[in-house]
Structures are given as structure tokens and as C-alpha cells.
Amino acid sequence: MGKVINIQPITRIEGHAKVAIHLDDAGNVVETKVHVQALRGFEKFCEGRPAEEMPRIVCHICGICPWAHHLASSKAVDACFGVTPPPAAVKLRRLMQNIAYIGDRILHFYFLAAPDFVIGPDADYSVRNVLGVIQAVPDIARQVVKMRQMTANMLEDFAGRAIHPTFSQAGGVSKPMTEKERSAMLPLAQELLEFSQFTMKFAKDNVFPKYLDAIKTIGVIRVGYLGTVREDGAHDFYDGKLRLMKPDGSYEDFAYDQYLDYIGEWVEPWSYQKFPYAKKWGQLKLDLDDPVGVYRTNCLARVNVVDQMATPLAQAELEEFRAAFGRPAHFTLLYHYARLIELLQCAEQALELLNDPEITSRDIRAEVTPKAGRGVGCVEAPRGSLIHDYETDADGLITKVNLIVGTTHNNAPINLSVFQAAKALIHDGKYDQGILNKVEMAIRAYDP
Amino acid sequence: MGVTVAEEWLNACSGCEISILNTGEALLDLLPHLNFVHIPVLLDHKYFGQTGEKTAFEIPEAVVGIISGGVRNEEHKHVLNEMRQKSKILIALGSCAAYGGIPAQANMFKNDEILEKVFRGSPSTNPSPNPEHSDVPKWTNTVQALDEIVKVDLTIPGCPPHPDWIADAILALLAGKTAWALPERSVCDTCPVIREKKSVGGPIKRGLTNLDFDPEAGLDKMRCINEQGFFCIGPVTLAGCAGKEGVPRCVQARTPCRGCFGPIRKGARPMVDMMGALTSVGLDPKTLVDRRAIMNRYIGAHGYLTVLPARPGK
Ligand code: SF4
Ligand code: SF4
Numbered sequence: 001m002g003k004v005i006n007i008q009p010i011t012r013i014e015g016h017a018k019v020a021i022h023l024d025d026a027g028n029v030v031e032t033k034v035h036v037q038a039l040r041g042f043e044k045f046c047e048g049r050p051a052e053e054m055p056r057i058v059c060h061i062c063g064i065c066p067w068a069h070h071l072a073s074s075k076a077v078d079a080c081f082g083v084t085p086p087p088a089a090v091k092l093r094r095l096m097q098n099i100a101y102i103g104d105r106i107l108h109f110y111f112l113a114a115p116d117f118v119i120g121p122d123a124d125y126s127v128r129n130v131l132g133v134i135q136a137v138p139d140i141a142r143q144v145v146k147m148r149q150m151t152a153n154m155l156e157d158f159a160g161r162a163i164h165p166t167f168s169q170a171g172g173v174s175k176p177m178t179e180k181e182r183s184a185m186l187p188l189a190q191e192l193l194e195f196s197q198f199t200m201k202f203a204k205d206n207v208f209p210k211y212l213d214a215i216k217t218i219g220v221i222r223v224g225y226l227g228t229v230r231e232d233g234a235h236d237f238y239d240g241k242l243r244l245m246k247p248d249g250s251y252e253d254f255a256y257d258q259y260l261d262y263i264g265e266w267v268e269p270w271s272y273q274k275f276p277y278a279k280k281w282g283q284l285k286l287d288l289d290d291p292v293g294v295y296r297t298n299c300l301a302r303v304n305v306v307d308q309m310a311t312p313l314a315q316a317e318l319e320e321f322r323a324a325f326g327r328p329a330h331f332t333l334l335y336h337y338a339r340l341i342e343l344l345q346c347a348e349q350a351l352e353l354l355n356d357p358e359i360t361s362r363d364i365r366a367e368v369t370p371k372a373g374r375g376v377g378c379v380e381a382p383r384g385s386l387i388h389d390y391e392t393d394a395d396g397l398i399t400k401v402n403l404i405v406g407t408t409h410n411n412a413p414i415n416l417s418v419f420q421a422a423k424a425l426i427h428d429g430k431y432d433q434g435i436l437n438k439v440e441m442a443i444r445a446y447d448p
Numbered sequence: 449m450g451v452t453v454a455e456e457w458l459n460a461c462s463g464c465e466i467s468i469l470n471t472g473e474a475l476l477d478l479l480p481h482l483n484f485v486h487i488p489v490l491l492d493h494k495y496f497g498q499t500g501e502k503t504a505f506e507i508p509e510a511v512v513g514i515i516s517g518g519v520r521n522e523e524h525k526h527v528l529n530e531m532r533q534k535s536k537i538l539i540a541l542g543s544c545a546a547y548g549g550i551p552a553q554a555n556m557f558k559n560d561e562i563l564e565k566v567f568r569g570s571p572s573t574n575p576s577p578n579p580e581h582s583d584v585p586k587w588t589n590t591v592q593a594l595d596e597i598v599k600v601d602l603t604i605p606g607c608p609p610h611p612d613w614i615a616d617a618i619l620a621l622l623a624g625k626t627a628w629a630l631p632e633r634s635v636c637d638t639c640p641v642i643r644e645k646k647s648v649g650g651p652i653k654r655g656l657t658n659l660d661f662d663p664e665a666g667l668d669k670m671r672c673i674n675e676q677g678f679f680c681i682g683p684v685t686l687a688g689c690a691g692k693e694g695v696p697r698c699v700q701a702r703t704p705c706r707g708c709f710g711p712i713r714k715g716a717r718p719m720v721d722m723m724g725a726l727t728s729v730g731l732d733p734k735t736l737v738d739r740r741a742i743m744n745r746y747i748g749a750h751g752y753l754t755v756l757p758a759r760p761g762k
Binding site for chain 2: 009010012037039040046064066130131134165167174176263267276364395396436440
């Protein structure tokens with residue numbers, strides 16, 4: 001075999017990985033591999049911990065979406081102990097989740113993705129970064145930094161911590177929201193909504209049209225989708241059921257605690273990250289022309305599986321998106337578009353929740369007694385359906401943990417998208433910095 | 449164009465990097481003084497040249513090297529050594545880099561046990577051999593802090609560290625200083641709660657109910673968490689989590705401190721000291737559930753957490 005091109009490390013993503021592109025003697029792509037090099041072993045070292053400590057341990061799985069882990073874990077512990085949190089506690093959990101996700105979406109769009117679109121995918125790496133973006137559009141950059149700081153402050157002022165929270169507890173949350181806190185937060189949430197609308201418009205006017213060609217070519221694959229929907233089929237980040245959609249748009253719904261019947265995890269010797277696959281579709285096959293078992297999660301998957309968004313502005317955007325790209329929309333770079341539709345929903349929902357009179361209720365924690373049980377807690381993390389499955393003993397200590405995190409679901413499709421991008425872009429041994437960056441763009445779209 | 453900075457993340461969660469970005473508008477003022485030459489989260493600089501053409505792994509020279517995360521595998525070690533060689537001043541950013549952090553809870557288990565669980569003991573996973581490949585770095589024996597392997601010049605602890613301190617440390621370096629450290633105070637020293645030096649007694653309570661407090665009143669009207677009979681590790685934890693001002697973050701959330709800033713000084717024995725603190729308010733440390741893990745939650749490197757010999761019958 002010919003040479004191997006190594007892209008190491010993959011940059012502007014939230015983890016450790018490298019890409020190896022194998023060329024044949026003629027310099028054409030025969031194979032690519034995305035090697036994920038990180039493994040920490042939470043599933044083992046959480047054994048023995050008191051279950052009620054879990055939400056503040058497992059949030060450390062990811063510093064970018066700690067709230068997703070914090071909440072999935074809280075729901076798993078609620079279920080182990082057989083307790084239902086009061087409605088106000090659920091609303092406060094949802095409020096914090098929405099605010100945290102707003103910050104996350106802004107971060108990804110402007111800091112990690114924008115350099116490829118605002119500066120250009122072929123630009124030299126010394127300018128193709130957030131500092132380049134700051135120089136190119138300083139006023140927007142100042143706004144972005146301000147908005148991110150605002151989401152962090154909203155979380156910290158009320159819930160103590162923005163990163164690695166402690167607020168959500170078995171059976172509820174640690175403190176109620178006072179009227180004073182609510183009215184201080186309201187105008188900030190309004191500002192976030194306006195900024196979200198601005199961002200959508202900015203992207204639709206200045207980014208997406210310019211890159212329509214790239215959208216239609218980079219990383220394109222045709223696979224299935226997984227995401228949460230409410231009972232009525234609407235989008236929801238916090239609770240509902242899972243919907244697994246085939247590439248042709250047909251789907252099956254199932255309860256979170258049935259996940260083992262639908263999802264298996266494959267292990268390859270060349271990556272620490274497992275490869276979840278849709279068991280019922282057959283044995284996982286990472287074949288670009290005929291993939292089997294491969295589905296995607298994260299925003300594009302969610303906007304594909306839901307019947308509608310949960311809020312009006314986001315719904316209007318979804319309709320426009322579907323009119324242009326259909327359902328399911330398969331182009332990988334549309335993740336960036338879908339992410340902004342969700343950004344709008346998060347902002348609208350944060351406002352809705354703050355205007356809900358029940359949000360200031362004092363009834364925020366149900367009585368909790370440790371006991372033996374099993375609990376599957378699932379939420380939609382920014383990066384996909386997040387599954388925490390715990391078992392406890394009679395003292396409420398953890399005996400078993402199984403986790404499938406958002407980005408892991410996307411392991412197989414990311415590998416396929418990279419192969420597709422590399423094959424389409426590299427011919428006769430010719431490649432340069434810009435081409436390799438475009439291969440990385442196929443990964444970045446997933447925001448792994 | 450400013451001082452050169454290289455940044456890397458090892459066995460980390462990216463929370464430290466997010467905390468840097470949360471520095472907010474202060475960040476924009478700081479940026480013109482910093483010349484980032486390598487930082488994977490933001491900048492596309494590659495180890496083997498931009499098209500992977502070089503044979504040697506290379507991180508550019510920098511005046512300041514910043515690393516988050518501890519060491520869990522051979523590749524982390526490699527990156528750490530290269531960063532040490534190429535940076536004049538090496539900063540350990542965050543509690544994983546400083547003390548192993550949460551991932552060092554793994555030090556209570558044998559590597560084999562952990563890998564067995566992950567690859568062959570999970571109900572969703574097709575039981576498989578451990579991944580083994582030249583591009584999948586081998587695990588080291590334990591999770592280590594950076595200073596167990598190389599000399600670290602400056603430590604900014606916290607999980608995550610507060611942006612105030614990141615900016616403060618960098619400004620000190622920009623002003624030509626070569627050392628910086630947080631003042632040696634405890635979280636309790638910065639905690640406004642009411643202390644009466646005795647607790648309600650009884651076995652130490654687990655976090656199954658909320659603390660007793662008036663939501664409309666400030667923390668200065670709430671009784672100390674330990675004195676309420678729960679476990680709070682503030683007495684032996686370095687202060688600073690809320691930045692230059694502000695109350696301890698977890699206490700602000702009406703939840704106990706779990707020690708994310710690490711011990712107050714190097715070489716401290718937080719577990720011993722904490723047992724003393726509990727005893728002094730009339731709580732029996734032996735009644736604390738999962739004592740060893742909870743007291744060493746963020747500091748499992750440096751030999752604080754090890755595999756215990758199997759206990760018969762357990
Ligand atoms: S023990 Fe905890 S609640 Fe009490 S003073 Fe210290 S930090 Fe505050
Ligand atoms: S209160 Fe303790 S655990 Fe919480 S942020 Fe501060 S130092 Fe960390």
C-alpha cells in the first residue's frame with residue numbers, strides 16, 4: 001500500500017483524536033480511520049459511590065456539556081430510587097439546561113466552526129481560527145464573548161456553577177428560584193433570544209448560501225437518525241422517548257429503558273471509542289456505499305426525527321429548512337444549520353420557563369430513600385442522545401453503570417463522513433492544507 | 449506580538465479550556481498580548497506539520513506552556529515531555545493536571561478491571577478484546593498529576609479553575625514574574641455561613657434532603673453545612689473557586705464543597721485534617737459513607753488513591 005496521511009491532532013473539536021488517510025500507490029484513498037485516543041473508565045470507577053453523588057461526579061465526563069451529564073445522571077438516580085421530582089424542580093432543571101445549551105451552541109458556531117466559514121476553509125491555519133474571526137468581525141466577536149459570559153453568569157449566579165454543576169439532586173434540585181432571581185434573569189434571557197435570532201439571520205444571509213457547494217459535497221452520507229421526541233412528536237431536550245429513523249424516513253419509537261433492545265456497541269481494535277449501531281438493522285457495516293446499522297445523533301438527527309419543534313420561531317425555521325433539504329436531510333454540514341434552529345428553541349424555552357409562575361414554587365425536592373433499583377436516565381445532550389444506566393444496592397450505592405454518550409453514537413457516521421470527504425477531495429496523491437482541513441470539516445460538523 | 453503560548457489537554461474534559469473562554473471581555477483585552485502557537489481546541493497547528501509530512505512530533509517553542517488534564521496514557525506522557533522541553537514556564541491548569549482530578553478515581557481500581565468492565569462487562573457492548581493499535585496509546589499504570597513526571601512551574605488549580613485566576617496568573621507572567629500561586633486559605637475562610645463550632649450530631653447525613661436555609665435570605669443566614677450534619681470538605685480545601693470575590697460556588701448552590709480546588713498546601717494531609725475538622729464539630733468521620741473516595745475525589749494522583757488489597761467476604 002502507498003502512504004498514510006496523518007492529521008494529528010484533529011483540531012477545533014472537543015477531544016483527542018487523529019485521522020489516518022491511507023492512499024494506494026496511485027495516491028487515491030483506500031481507507032480512512034478516525035482514532036479516538038481517550039478513555040477514562042467512568043463506568044468502572046463510579047462503582048461503589050453513593051448514587052446521590054453521581055450527578056456531581058459524572059458531569060466531569062465533559063466540560064462542554066456537563067449539564068447534560070448532570071441531568072441524565074439525576075434522572076437515572078431518580079429512577080433507581082423510584083422518586084418523581086416535583087414539577088417546579090423539573091422546570092428548573094430544564095431552564096438550566098436551556099441556558100447552558102445556548103452558551104454551548106454559540107461557542108460551537110462562532111469559536112469552533114466559524115473560522116472555516118468566515119475566514120475560509122483554505123486559509124492558512126495561522127488566521128483560520130477564532131482570533132482571525134475576532135479581527136474579521138470585531139463587533140460580532142465582542143457580542144459573542146458577552147453572550148457566552150452572560151450564560152455562564154446566569155448559571156453561576158443562580159446555580160453556583162456553570163461548569164460541573166451540583167444543582168440537580170436525586171428527587172429534585174438544591175434550591176428554589178426566588179422572584180428576585182427570576183426577574184433578574186428575564187431581561188437576560190430576552191437578550192439571548194435576540195442574539196439567537198441575529199445569529200440565525202447572520203448565518204442564513206452570510207454563511208450558508210456561500211457554502212452551499214461545500215454543504216452538498218463534504219462528508220455526505222446516507223444513514224439513520226436517533227433522537228428524543230415528546231409524546232406528541234415535538235422536539236425535547238429533557239424528556240420523552242427515543243425515535244430511531246431509517247435513512248428513508250420511516251421510524252420506530254421506544255422508551256429510554258428499552259435502549260438495549262435497539263442499540264448495540266461494537267468495538268474496533270483501532271479506537272478506544274465504541275461504535276454504537278442499530279442492532280435491528282443488522283451487524284454494523286462501515287461501508288460507505290452500503291452502510292448497515294449506522295445512525296447519527298446530535299442536532300441534525302433531532303431536527304430530522306421530530307415532527308415539529310416545540311416553539312414557534314424554531315418551528316418556522318424548521319419548516320424553511322425542510323422545504324429546502326427535505327426530511328430526513330442528509331447533508332452533513334447541515335449540522336451547523338440544525339444547531340442554530342435548536343439555539344432558537346433553547347432561547348424561546350428559557351423565556352417560556354421564566355414566565356411560568358410555577359418556576360418560583362418552593363416545592364422542589366421529593367423525599368428520597370436509598371434502595372436497590374435500576375434507572376435509565378436519558379436526555380438529549382448538545383451532541384446527541386445521552387444514556388446513563390445505573391444499578392444500586394440496598395444502601396443506594398452504585399453497583400453498575402453503563403453509559404452511551406452523545407458523540408459516541410456518531411463514531412460510525414463520523415468515520416464514514418471522513419472516508420467520503422477524503423475520497424472526494426484527494427486524487428492522484430494531490431492534497432494540501434486546505435484539502436485536509438476540509439476533511440476535518442466533515443468531523444467538525446458533528447461537533448464531537 | 450505578545451508572549452508566545454502553547455496549550456495542550458491530556459486526560460481532561462475540556463472544562464478548563466471553556467473556563468478560559470469564559471474569561472469574557474477580559475479575554476478580548478488579554479488576547480493581543482498573547483501569541484498562541486499551539487492550542488488544539490482553537491488553532492489548527494498539527495504535530496507533524498500541516499500536511500502530516502514531518503516524521504518528528506513537534507510542538508513549537510513557547511514562553512508559556514499550559515496543560516490541562518493529568519496523564520493516563522503513553523501519548524499524554526509524550527506530549528507532556530515535549531511541552532516541558534519547549535516551554536520556558538509550564539503551567540498545570542486545573543485539578544486534573546494538578547492532582548489527577550476526577551479521572552484519578554480510577555486509581556482505586558486495577559487497569560485490567562476497568563478495561564474488562566468497559567469492553568467486556570457492559571450490557572450494550574459486544575464483548576471484545578481491548579483495543580490495541582499503534583494509534584491507540586497504551587494506558588499508563590495509574591492516573592498521574594503532571595508534577596509526578598516533569599517539573600511544573602506554576603499551578604492554577606480548580607475544577608474548573610476560575611477565569612479570574614487564569615487571567616491573574618497570565619498577567620503576572622506578562623509583567624515578568626516567574627512564580628504565582630493562590631493564597632493559602634481554606635474554602636471556609638471565604639464562606640459566609642453561620643458557624644457555632646458544633647453540629648447537630650448523629651451519623652453524617654447523605655445528600656438525600658436539601659439543606660436547611662431560607663431562600664430569600666443570604667448565605668450569612670444559613671448554618672454551616674458540616675454543622676447541619678452533612679459532609680462539606682471546605683475546611684481542608686484551597687479557597688478561590690468563586691474568583692477574587694464571591695462565595696464558594698457549591699455553597700452558593702446550597703450544596704456542600706467536594707474539594708475541587710485541592711488541598712490548601714502542597715504536602716498537606718487533607719483526609720487526616722478533615723477527620724479532625726469533623727470530630728471538632730462532634731461528627732464521627734467513621735459514619736461518612738464512601739469516605740476514602742469522597743475525601744479524595746479530586747486528588748487521586750500522588751498516591752492518595754490506590755488499589756486496596758481485596759477484603760475477604762467483600
Ligand atoms: S464547612 Fe462548608 S459550609 Fe461550613 S464554612 Fe466550610 S465551606 Fe462553608
Ligand atoms: S465549593 Fe469546593 S467543590 Fe465547589 S467549586 Fe468551590 S472548591 Fe470546588
